[in-house]
Amino acid sequence: MEGIAGYGVQGGHLTLDGRDLVALAEEFGSPLFLFSERRLRANAAAFLAAARGGHPRSTVCYASKACSNVNILRILRSEGLAIEVNSGGELFKALKAGFAPAEIVFNGVSKSTHELEWSIELGIKAINVDSVFELERIAAIASAKGLRARVSLRLVPSLTGGAVASIQTGNAKTKFGMTPQDLPAVLRLLADHPAALDPVGIHLHIGSQIAETAPFLGAVEFAGGEARRLAAAIGRPFEHVNLGGGYPVDYRRRRGNDALMDRYGAPDRAASMVAGVAAAMHRQLGGETELLFEPGRSIVGDTAVLLTRVENQKHRGEQPWIFLDAGYNLLLDAAVVRWYFHMASASRANETALTEFRVVGPLCDSADCFYDVEGEYLLPKLKKRLGGELDEGLAAEILHLPPTRQLPAATAPGDLVAIFDVGAYTLSEMFAYCGRPRAAALLIGRDGRISQLRRRDSYEDLLAHEMAPASP
Numbered sequence: 001m002e003g004i005a006g007y008g009v010q011g012g013h014l015t016l017d018g019r020d021l022v023a024l025a026e027e028f029g030s031p032l033f034l035f036s037e038r039r040l041r042a043n044a045a046a047f048l049a050a051a052r053g054g055h056p057r058s059t060v061c062y063a064s065k066a067c068s069n070v071n072i073l074r075i076l077r078s079e080g081l082a083i084e085v086n087s088g089g090e091l092f093k094a095l096k097a098g099f100a101p102a103e104i105v106f107n108g109v110s111k112s113t114h115e116l117e118w119s120i121e122l123g124i125k126a127i128n129v130d131s132v133f134e135l136e137r138i139a140a141i142a143s144a145k146g147l148r149a150r151v152s153l154r155l156v157p158s159l160t161g162g163a164v165a166s167i168q169t170g171n172a173k174t175k176f177g178m179t180p181q182d183l184p185a186v187l188r189l190l191a192d193h194p195a196a197l198d199p200v201g202i203h204l205h206i207g208s209q210i211a212e213t214a215p216f217l218g219a220v221e222f223a224g225g226e227a228r229r230l231a232a233a234i235g236r237p238f239e240h241v242n243l244g245g246g247y248p249v250d251y252r253r254r255r256g257n258d259a260l261m262d263r264y265g266a267p268d269r270a271a272s273m274v275a276g277v278a279a280a281m282h283r284q285l286g287g288e289t290e291l292l293f294e295p296g297r298s299i300v301g302d303t304a305v306l307l308t309r310v311e312n313q314k315h316r317g318e319q320p321w322i323f324l325d326a327g328y329n330l331l332l333d334a335a336v337v338r339w340y341f342h343m344a345s346a347s348r349a350n351e352t353a354l355t356e357f358r359v360v361g362p363l364c365d366s367a368d369c370f371y372d373v374e375g376e377y378l379l380p381k382l383k384k385r386l387g388g389e390l391d392e393g394l395a396a397e398i399l400h401l402p403p404t405r406q407l408p409a410a411t412a413p414g415d416l417v418a419i420f421d422v423g424a425y426t427l428s429e430m431f432a433y434c435g436r437p438r439a440a441a442l443l444i445g446r447d448g449r450i451s452q453l454r455r456r457d458s459y460e461d462l463l464a465h466e467m468a469p470a471s472p
Contacts, residue, residue: 301421
């Protein structure tokens with residue numbers, strides 16, 4: 001793992017930013033998330049510099065749903081990022097982290113009346129409007145309060161992008177945004193409520209983990225055309241165009257021609273991609289229109305590692321299995337979309353990893369495994385029905401994960417396994433299924449010092465929200 005930035009090997013143990021990960025797990029327990037402040041700051045600074053290199057009036061609004069830990073938010077704010085929130089809870093955290101209302105955009109498909117009232121009262125940078133009904137609701141709230149809501153119109157660009165269908169957001173088959181058929185009603189509402197609605201921008205987002213620049217350039221062309229057309233209809237130019245996020249992380253780590261693994265790869269880092277996108281938008285609309293981005297995964301995805309202990313082992317014939325103390329209770333995407341997270345031994349980092357292990361988690365659920373149990377069930381049935389082998393591309397659409405993971409042959413209970421690139425959609429999504437407390441998270445500071453991002457749940461925390469029924 002010494003080829004991955006920040007990681008090394010010392011005394012046979014895996015290190016991150018010079019800290020022995022095995023020693024940290026011994027001190028703080030497992031499972032344990034470890035974040036690198038160096039990598040976090042480097043990602044934020046690189047993305048912002050690239051965006052402004054292509055378009056000087058670029059603002060990077062970190063998508064806080066990717067990781068809304070308030071300590072992470074404070075670091076990103078100190079690097080000059082603004083923020084995108086998706087709920088009242090994320091808005092609350094953004095304010096706690098020190099973001100000013102003018103640095104906040106509010107996205108989402110199902111904003112409550114309370115969330116809209118709060119956003120309008122604060123005067124945030126923009127509410128990304130997802131439907132005609134929502135625009136009507138905003139107009140009613142703002143009119144009742146005698147305020148003017150800053151709104152950005154989320155459009156459907158009819159573009160697709162993303163590793164799997166569940167993370168595509170840019171076409172009319174998804175639940176996001178407004179189609180061309182909605183726009184006449186939108187324009188009527190804006191004309192009818194000039195004192196309540198201030199149309200400051202347009203917004204779009206085409207998907208997540210998009211590994212090529214071409215779809216983003218398609219979004220630029222769409223956004224440029226729509227910004228000019230709608231601005232002419234409204235009678236003034238927009239303050240900003242928001243191109244959303246979707247920039248990738250290279251989860252794959254393994255190299256080679258493998259159609260199954262390609263969906264998790266990224267030939268270029270996000271910063272190198274966004275520079276060209278920003279420059280293309282500058283050519284479309286010039287330098288006066290502010291350009292917004294909403295990266296999440298590409299900022300935090302590769303900043304963290306999860307340390308998990310091997311607690312059990314068994315054999316099915318010749319096949320060795322190992323059982324970890326971390327499952328989809330901590331890595332929900334491993335079950336929901338069968339996402340790939342690369343693994344290596346933290347305890348035996350200097351030993352060659354050649355043995356193929358079946359790797360599973362601790363939960364009382366057959367879906368709690370690090371291979372595609374559903375795909376493995378479906379693939380032979382399809383082969384039988386179709387009367388032969390499937391081509392590699394089609395097989396990769398059905399089977400999302402490799403059946404085994406390569407680890408050192410001596411891997412056994414007591415060893416620690418490192419699961420990489422777990423900074424995005426983990427701390428925010430983990431839950432206490434099967435009575436397993438949520439994990440602790442640490443930050444390795446730029447100076448190498450350790451600080452706690454969140455404590456490990458106690459068993460008492462499992463009862464924190466439970467209440468005794470009232471006595472009769």
